[in-house]
Amino acid sequence: MTATATAIPIHRIRRGDRPPTQAIRQPFAERLAPYLYVAPFFVIFAIFGLFPLLFTFYVALFDWNPIGEQTFVGLANFERLFQDPRFWNAFVNTFGIFLISTIPQLLLALGLAHLLNHATLKFANFFRMALLIPYITSVAATALVFAQIFDKNFGLINWVLDLVGAPAVNFMSSQVGSWIVISSMVMWRWFGYNTLLYLAGLQALPREMYEAAAVDGASGWQQFIHLTIPSLRPIIIFTVIMSTIGGLQIFTEPLLVAPESGLTCGGGRQCQTLALFLYEQGFGQFEFGYGSAIGVALFVIVVVVSLINFFLTTRTRKAR
Numbered sequence: 001m002t003a004t005a006t007a008i009p010i011h012r013i014r015r016g017d018r019p020p021t022q023a024i025r026q027p028f029a030e031r032l033a034p035y036l037y038v039a040p041f042f043v044i045f046a047i048f049g050l051f052p053l054l055f056t057f058y059v060a061l062f063d064w065n066p067i068g069e070q071t072f073v074g075l076a077n078f079e080r081l082f083q084d085p086r087f088w089n090a091f092v093n094t095f096g097i098f099l100i101s102t103i104p105q106l107l108l109a110l111g112l113a114h115l116l117n118h119a120t121l122k123f124a125n126f127f128r129m130a131l132l133i134p135y136i137t138s139v140a141a142t143a144l145v146f147a148q149i150f151d152k153n154f155g156l157i158n159w160v161l162d163l164v165g166a167p168a169v170n171f172m173s174s175q176v177g178s179w180i181v182i183s184s185m186v187m188w189r190w191f192g193y194n195t196l197l198y199l200a201g202l203q204a205l206p207r208e209m210y211e212a213a214a215v216d217g218a219s220g221w222q223q224f225i226h227l228t229i230p231s232l233r234p235i236i237i238f239t240v241i242m243s244t245i246g247g248l249q250i251f252t253e254p255l256l257v258a259p260e261s262g263l264t265c266g267g268g269r270q271c272q273t274l275a276l277f278l279y280e281q282g283f284g285q286f287e288f289g290y291g292s293a294i295g296v297a298l299f300v301i302v303v304v305v306s307l308i309n310f311f312l313t314t315r316t317r318k319a320r
Helices: 028-059 076-082 085-117 124-130 139-150 156-163 173-204 207-215 219-232 231-249 253-259 259-264 274-284 286-317
Strands: 062-064 070-072
Touching: 028 062, 028 286, 062 286, 070 139, 076 286, 085 124, 085 231, 085 274, 124 173, 139 156, 139 173, 139 253, 139 274, 173 231, 173 253, 173 274, 207 219, 219 231, 253 259, 259 274, 274 286
Parallel strands: none
Antiparallel strands: 062 070
8 A cells, every 4th residue: 555645735835834953054153254254344434434523523512622621612613613704715715626626627537538438549558557647646746746837937837928928927826826726736636537437437338339329320429428428427426426525625735735835825825625724723723623613514515415426326227
């Protein structure tokens, strides 16, 4: 007599119906291992990133003397900040330098990346790698060179102006002139970096898309406007936001371009940025509470830019 096995319907077999002896149980060490792998980053970030940020908010509420008493003043530092014309002057300088340096830089980088992607060049890799030379060059060395180029007495630009009979220009004596000097340094340093980002995005695009557009009669300019720019929209958003954040925190270039003026960047503070103003008040005047308030204001600006980045990224995803 043969025993008949009872078939169990497949739909009745659930994960919870498995016998306890067949359940896969990971040891506690294996379950803990992934958290230990990622823990160093979060520990270091908490110590050197999150704690200084929170402590800055705390110090901004005090009249903070590092070797004396710390008096709680509430929002007095922020009230002083918004009534201080030096803060608004630094605010205008920061955004003025940002606009002059970022917009032409990104437009030129996008155009050059498009050219390098389509043009047939010998030693193409050499030209692409050469774009990183300004990025790896010391900022101090760059400041020395550009200070000589824009110098009033012996600068290259004024030498050219003298050849055509134009009067010499003292760039660092005016607000807009100092913006041009600093913006040219920023453009020189980051132009190649952004070009390589755009070029990497362009090389990931299929050639068939451009060939189909050419067959349909689209010109090179039409392909650039309707194919290249929409395809690079995520990279363009990334470079714009990163350039904005970097422009808001610009510190080294205005400090080195006018070393004789110190942290004020000229007698009229014509090129003093928010980061320079923060450093002047915090470590020059030892007003740590007021300097922390400036830092909090910078943080709020960065958060607003990050929210704009999130908004633009969301719209880009929806458009796709």
